[in-house]
Amino acid sequence: MALVNKVYGLLFKRTSTFVVTIMVGAVVFERVFDQAGDALFDHLNRGKLWKHIKHNYEKEE
Template identity: 65%
Template sequence: MAGAVTKVYRSLFRRTSTFAATILLGAFFFERTFDVTSEYIFESINRGKLWKHIKHNYEE
């Protein structure tokens, strides 16, 4: 376990530039994952109530 922590520290967190890049990439992927997941949950809860689900009833 200590060896893995040391490798992660040396490869990602030792230099400020790689630390900042790691934080930025982590934030980007977290945001995308959170956005897709929350959109899926919202659409699952509101299935049949959203405009894209009922639009065919009102279009000519």
């Protein structure tokens, strides 16, 4: 219960800190979700994307 009280007092007691907490949380969630989606897409399409097969078609200089 002490941890909950400390988190409440630190992040949610004042409206300004609550708004900042929500905004930072949304930005962090968006970045993590975007990177996880890209990683899943790359994993499911391994060998089909240009970045995986371009070495077969590009000439070395």
